[in-house]
Amino acid sequence: MRKENLSPEKIYLKDERFRISFNFSLQKMKNSLQEVGLINPPLVTVRKGRFILVTGWKRVLACLELSFPSIPVEVSEGEDDLQNFLIAIHENLAFRDFSLVEKAEIIHKLKNFGVKTNQLIRDYLPLLDIAPTAFSYEKYLALARFEPELKEVIDEKNIPFSVLQILSEFKLQARRLVLPLLTPLGQNKQKEILEDLQEVSLREEIAAEEILKTPEILEIQNSEKLSPLQKADKVRSLLRKRRYPSFSSWKESFDSSLRKMRWPKEIALKHSLFFEDENISVSFSFKNKKEFEESILKLKEMASKKEFNEIFSWASQ
Amino acid sequence: MTKSSPFPQKVYIEEESLNYPLTRRILKNLKQVPREIIRNPQQVLKRLQNSRDAIGEGKKYLLIAKQKGSFVKPCPCTPRYIGCNYFIINLVLNCPLDCSYCILQDYLSHPLITVHVNLEDLWRELDIFLGGRKGKYLRIGTGELGDSLVLDHLTENSEDLISYFRGKEKAFLELKTKTVEIDNILNLEPAENVVISWSLNSFKIAEEEEKGAPSIEERVKAAKRVSEKGFKLGFHFDPLIRYSGWEEDYAEVVKILLNTVDPLKISWISLGSLRFPPPLKLLIKQRFPHTKVIHDEFIKGKDGKLRYFKPLRLELYQKIISFIKGCGGGKIPLYFCMEDEEIWRKAMNWVPRGKEDVENFLSP
Numbered sequence: 001m002r003k004e005n006l007s008p009e010k011i012y013l014k015d016e017r018f019r020i021s022f023n024f025s026l027q028k029m030k031n032s033l034q035e036v037g038l039i040n041p042p043l044v045t046v047r048k049g050r051f052i053l054v055t056g057w058k059r060v061l062a063c064l065e066l067s068f069p070s071i072p073v074e075v076s077e078g079e080d081d082l083q084n085f086l087i088a089i090h091e092n093l094a095f096r097d098f099s100l101v102e103k104a105e106i107i108h109k110l111k112n113f114g115v116k117t118n119q120l121i122r123d124y125l126p127l128l129d130i131a132p133t134a135f136s137y138e139k140y141l142a143l144a145r146f147e148p149e150l151k152e153v154i155d156e157k158n159i160p161f162s163v164l165q166i167l168s169e170f171k172l173q174a175r176r177l178v179l180p181l182l183t184p185l186g187q188n189k190q191k192e193i194l195e196d197l198q199e200v201s202l203r204e205e206i207a208a209e210e211i212l213k214t215p216e217i218l219e220i221q222n223s224e225k226l227s228p229l230q231k232a233d234k235v236r237s238l239l240r241k242r243r244y245p246s247f248s249s250w251k252e253s254f255d256s257s258l259r260k261m262r263w264p265k266e267i268a269l270k271h272s273l274f275f276e277d278e279n280i281s282v283s284f285s286f287k288n289k290k291e292f293e294e295s296i297l298k299l300k301e302m303a304s305k306k307e308f309n310e311i312f313s314w315a316s317q
Numbered sequence: 318m319t320k321s322s323p324f325p326q327k328v329y330i331e332e333e334s335l336n337y338p339l340t341r342r343i344l345k346n347l348k349q350v351p352r353e354i355i356r357n358p359q360q361v362l363k364r365l366q367n368s369r370d371a372i373g374e375g376k377k378y379l380l381i382a383k384q385k386g387s388f389v390k391p392c393p394c395t396p397r398y399i400g401c402n403y404f405i406i407n408l409v410l411n412c413p414l415d416c417s418y419c420i421l422q423d424y425l426s427h428p429l430i431t432v433h434v435n436l437e438d439l440w441r442e443l444d445i446f447l448g449g450r451k452g453k454y455l456r457i458g459t460g461e462l463g464d465s466l467v468l469d470h471l472t473e474n475s476e477d478l479i480s481y482f483r484g485k486e487k488a489f490l491e492l493k494t495k496t497v498e499i500d501n502i503l504n505l506e507p508a509e510n511v512v513i514s515w516s517l518n519s520f521k522i523a524e525e526e527e528k529g530a531p532s533i534e535e536r537v538k539a540a541k542r543v544s545e546k547g548f549k550l551g552f553h554f555d556p557l558i559r560y561s562g563w564e565e566d567y568a569e570v571v572k573i574l575l576n577t578v579d580p581l582k583i584s585w586i587s588l589g590s591l592r593f594p595p596p597l598k599l600l601i602k603q604r605f606p607h608t609k610v611i612h613d614e615f616i617k618g619k620d621g622k623l624r625y626f627k628p629l630r631l632e633l634y635q636k637i638i639s640f641i642k643g644c645g646g647g648k649i650p651l652y653f654c655m656e657d658e659e660i661w662r663k664a665m666n667w668v669p670r671g672k673e674d675v676e677n678f679l680s681p
């Protein structure tokens with residue numbers, strides 16, 4: 001290792017073999033550089049007469065934007081790419097956590113640098129806080145193969161691994177179409193959309209991208225009136241109905257009976273989860289005897305309506 | 318256990334199991350299969366850990382071990398559904414067959430096919446257990462955590478078990494299988510309280526989802542031979558699986574079964590629809606990426622397992638029951654595995670008050 005002063009423009013940034021960080025903002029780094037200058041020199045190595053950056057991407061890119069004429073660098077004289085890459089990993093690990101996309105990149109690069117699968121699973125996955133299993137390994141590799149623009153969104157929106165795991169099972173076109181639907185939603189609903197889409201696709205033997213291109217879904221997607229969250233919720237509801245056709249139709253009949261009866265809103269009437277249990281429950285709140293009696297009267301009135309029996313029709317089949 | 322890859326490829330023997338008669342018998346029957354004496358199965362399990370398919374890999378090896386806990390346990394059944402008061406003998410754990418839907422993939426703690434060889438402890442435990450039941454009916458079997466007969470050519474356990482139970486009043490032994498490993502049974506005198514039973518499914522499901530298992534025709538033929546020898550029979554249509562054309566396919570199997578086997582020789586038929594704990598779904602997706610059986614309208618049941626939406630289950634059961642009745646099986650005792658009161662009432666027209674009622678119904 002030797003020290004040298006170098007124009008940042010002399011660093012050949014097109015060679016990203018050691019790069020781990022991709023999506024970051026340079027503003028804070030630029031502020032720091034303007035305030036106190038470059039304290040920690042980036043690490044470079046030389047390949048075919050060119051300076052290749054090993055660590056310090058944020059620093060070098062910020063220096064370039066600030067037009068620093070010359071910066072101090074450490075030059076690694078090792079010719080082993082894997083050794084240099086390990087330096088990059090450990091240097092980063094010392095002061096920050098990796099994002100999921102970064103972990104995927106690291107695994108992919110370790111594989112390309114010739115680390116055997118077994119060793120990668122056994123030694124490197126735990127280093128990255130990943131369970132040392134073949135399954136995790138494959139899922140991260142699949143994520144590494146995602147398109148750059150998708151990785152960017154995933155990083156930006158912090159989409160969790162449990163969701164990415166399912167997303168990685170879709171083809172590129174489906175991934176592109178479904179990602180905008182995921183970003184406005186929370187983790188549970190993201191998973192719900194992906195699982196429903198996948199189930200429908202597998203059961204009906206229709207590609208996921210074709211399902212996402214049906215006129216109903218396209219109309220929602222192209223609507224100018226709906227917000228991204230409203231669009232996502234509407235598509236989610238459509239997919240749910242398609243995944244659970246029998247349940248949805250039973251639920252619709254149940255709800256329609258309540259509507260026909262003009263069931264009072266202040267009294268909750270609920271069937272069991274997925275109608276798995278025959279019991280129906282009623283709940284209401286009251287502050288005094290008068291309110292209690294009013295609710296009882298309303299319930300009696302409901303029970304006397306001829307439509308009341310319809311809510312049990314699903315159970316009498 | 319496919320025809321191309323005979324089971325086992327290797328046998329591991331726990332050091333402390335070496336001197337049991339059953340160990341010697343298995344090793345004698347295994348002949349040239351490579352063997353290794355081990356102190357602890359963890360040695361082998363560690364090697365399996367990095368495999369892409371540890372469950373599939375484990376199915377290649379036989380572990381001879383000592384049962385350190387109890388052999389006899391109540392069948393775990395499932396919470397909030399009606400059980401049948403069945404008891405299980407944990408003699409063989411896991412199975413070399415590789416059915417896509419198999420619960421054992423998720424249920425067992427390790428993937429090695431394990432035979433417990435300390436039979437003397439089993440007999441002692443059974444003596445105490447049966448003695449404590451004071452003349453109450455008992456149905457007990459070895460086919461819950463493994464196939465009762467798949468290793469019978471190696472263990473010859475059927476002979477020991479039938480000999481033990483012969484003449485034990487009110488204790489019914491069930492040996493449940495998907496195989497045609499009946500040679501040892503055919504050499505035995507039948508016993509009144511022994512039921513040999515087969516898990517059946519449609520031809521399509523057997524062919525596509527029950528890797529390594531004999532065809533339905535072969536199973537039914539084996540049942541016929543066992544019945545002709547004088548043994549009682551049982552059948553389990555479990556898991557019933559919906560797909561396009563299931564009605565015709567199950568009707569055909571029921572027809573073949575009841576045309577081949579005398580319905581009066583059938584002690585019971587159980588029905589159960591496909592159900593599985595959510596983590597098993599992921600395992601099935603990984604191990605059997607082409608299977609479609611897990612992608613139907615499954616909802617979360619009262620026990621947290623995924624099962625068909627209730628009206629779909631009811632339809633399955635009502636149809637199968639009508640096929641059985643329509644083919645001359647009207648007098649065969651039918652029961653559900655892990656279903657609730659509503660399903661019993663709507664499909665069977667009666668509701669057991671609890672598992673003891675089911676047990677009494679199935680006992681002669």
